Structures are given as C-alpha cells and as structure tokens.
Amino acid sequence: MRVALFVTCVNDALYPATGIATVRLLERLGVEVDFPAAQTCCGQPQYNTGYHREARTLVRRTARAFEGYEYVVTPSASCAAMVRAHYAGLGGAGLGPRTYELTEFLVDVLGVTDVGAYFPHRVTYHPSCHGLRLLGLGDRPRRLLAAVRGLELVELPGAEECCGFGGTFAVKNPAVSVAMGRDKARSAVGTGAEVLCGADNSCLMHIGGVLRREGAGLRPVHIAEILAGTEEEPPR
Template sequence: MKIALFVTCLSDALFPEVGKAVVRLLERLGHEVAFPAEQTCCGQMHVNTGYRREALGLVRHHVETFEPYDAIVAPSGSCVGSVRHQHADVARAGGDGALAARAEAVAARTYELSELLVDVLHVEDVGAYYPHRVTYHPTCHSLRMLHVGDRPLRLLRNVRGMTLLELPGADQCCGFGGTFAVKNADTSTAMLADKMSHVLSTGAEAVSAGDSSCLMHIGGGLSRLRTGTRTVHLAEILASVE
C-alpha cells in the first residue's frame, strides 16, 4: 500500500525522529511511504484559538495536498482529530460546501498510527524489539476524539523485550492542551504534577504516547525534576528492532 505521511508541524520542527520512525516502520512492513513536501499546518492551532476564517486556507491546502492518496497517517491523535472533526466544519462555516465534502473524504482516509496498523493493515505484532520498562499515556484526543481504545496497548504488548507497566490514572489529561498550558499555566502545571507522579510510581524507564505535544509537556517536567525517566513516541518503539 502507498501511504502518505502527514508529519505534523511539531514533529517536523522539533521531533523529526518521530516522522522518520513512522517511515522505517511502514517500509519494514512492506509499504511505500510518500511525503508530500508541500504539506503545512493543518490549522488546528488557528481553529482552537478562534481564528476559523484564517484556518480556511490551511484546510483547503491540506485537502489539495492529501486528496490524491488512498491512505494518510499521522503520528498525532491531536492533528488527526482536527482533520476529522474540524476541517469540514471550517469549510462549511466559510461557505464552501464543495470543500467540506472533499475534506470529509480526506478525513475518512486519515489515520492515527495505531489505527492504521490495527484497523487498515491488520497487524498487531510489527516485529519490534525494545528492552526497557515502559508505561503508556493515552492522550486526550486519541482517547476521546478518535476512540483508539486499546489499539496502542495491543501493539505495545507484542514488542519483544519490553515490560509494559500500567499507568495509574491513565485517562487523566497531562495538562498540555495546546494553548491551554499557556492560558492556564497554574492549572496545567498542577495537572502535569499529577501525571508525573503517576508515571514515576510505575518505575518505568520511559513513558510513551502517540502525541509528541503531550510527550514534550511531560518530558519537560520530568527533565526539570531530573528524574531520569525519558519520553519516547509510540512510533519510535514500534520502529525499533534488534
């Protein structure tokens, strides 16, 4: 299968190894990965902060960029959530019904990584090897907007050499929430403190998630406390081999 990688702004700018891991993983599984170089921001940041009119051009560009592909994958539940739940609404609000229909069609072919692997490629054991103690944080958008359920855990349970540790309060937000962390810094910090406490209680060497944004937030806190516990994206674990 030829799959387009929607790498997302954050991975492109700050965590390029996550995008590279997705490519390695999918190519190891026998698939061709395309990277549309003209891709830009999906517009989620604009929509979430009230700039819906300004997001319309980004939605149009995203649709035009990814429309030719039969399957699109992103290492981010947050950005996939935006494509599925915001793009068509932004187009309709902008008076472009035709674009809304096209956006819905692209959204129907856009998957978060664990969704693509389990539901589309029908694989739960990707042949990964990661000899570490790991706990997994299910991010809010993947859990509540995409309803990925236990798909990431099913993939992680098949990783050889890895000890998967249950995270207490796993369904609780880490406190990032994009601009929420800026606008409500005190609340965000308190939520982060709870999440870090739960992570550290597991004794894990690393905490994993499907969104670099949440890992950036959690990792920043863990680093400031010098805990020695690191963060690792789900894609990086699944791409690892002996």
C-alpha cells in the same frame, strides 16, 4: 500499498525522529510512503483559539496537499482528530475519512499488532485526550506495545486524566497546566518505568518538561520510535 505521511508541524520542527521512525516502520511492513512537500500546519491551533477563518485557509491547503491518496497516516492523535472531527465544516471534507493515526492504521488497515519490534525496557503508556476521546483509539496502542519483544508494559495510574498540555490551554492557563503535568509525571515515575510512551509528542513534550525540571530519570518516547526498533536496527 502506498500512503502519504502527514508528519505534523510539531514533529517536523521538534521531533523529526518520530517521522523517520514512522517511515521505517511502515516500509518494514511493506508500505510505500510518500511525503507531500506542500503540507504545513493542519490549522488546529488557530481553530482551537477561535480563528476559524485563518484555520480554513490551512485546512484547504492541507486537503489539497493530500489529494489522490487513499490513506493519509500521521503519528499524532491530536492532528488526526482535528482532521476527522472538524475538517468537514472547514472546507476539507474529503480528507477526514482517509486520515488515520498511526496505531489505528496498523491495527485496522494493515491488520497487525506484532510489527516485529524489539525494545528491552520497562514502559508505561499515556493515552492523549484526542486519541482517547475523539479518535477512540482504545487499546490499539497497548496491543501493539504488548507484542514488542523485550518490552515490559506497566499500568499508568490515572492514565485517562489529561496531562495538562491541551495545545493553547497550556499557554492561556500555565499554572493549571503545570499542576496537571506534575500530577501526570508523578504517576508515571511511580510506575518504576524507564520510558513514558505516548502517541502525541505534544503531550510527551509537556510531561517531559516537568520530568526534566524535577530531575526524574523517566524519558518520554513516541510509540512510533518504539515500534520501529528491531534487534538489528535499534531505535535511533
């Protein structure tokens, strides 16, 4: 099987390890991964801020970049939701049905929950709003984490509550955003976990910033990086 990796601009610019982990994981499962170099931003920041004309230009560019691929996989529930929920009305209708967030691709398309991963740590999982509400990822990420050897998965109280990032919401409403981030960070620390896992680095960046400012030892890690780790090749 051959897929295209939609790495997203946040991962490309700030969290390249997530993109690398996604490729390692998919290739270990027998998937051939291409990286269309013409990809840029999906247009979500512009769209969410009301600049739909500017977003349409990026939508069309993104749709062209991924032409010819049956599957487009992204380690970002937020960007996958943008493509699936809004591209049809912005000139990129053909891309939505072919775009999959990483965990749903693993579970729904490849049909696997045990990906052969090893991660000997106590982990709690934060479901991002886009994954939870727009994509309906449900228990897919948790099923994948539960199958990881050595991993102890603990419940996050108030898991379904927003962390406060919300893309441009954090810029326009910083005080509210930080207060929500502190609530989420407090809940995560209270689990006693070593690692806070999520499927969106934007949320992990926000919560992680709060954790660092408060001196908490809990570290944020994208689910792709956990699933890519094995005893022979630990997470990087």
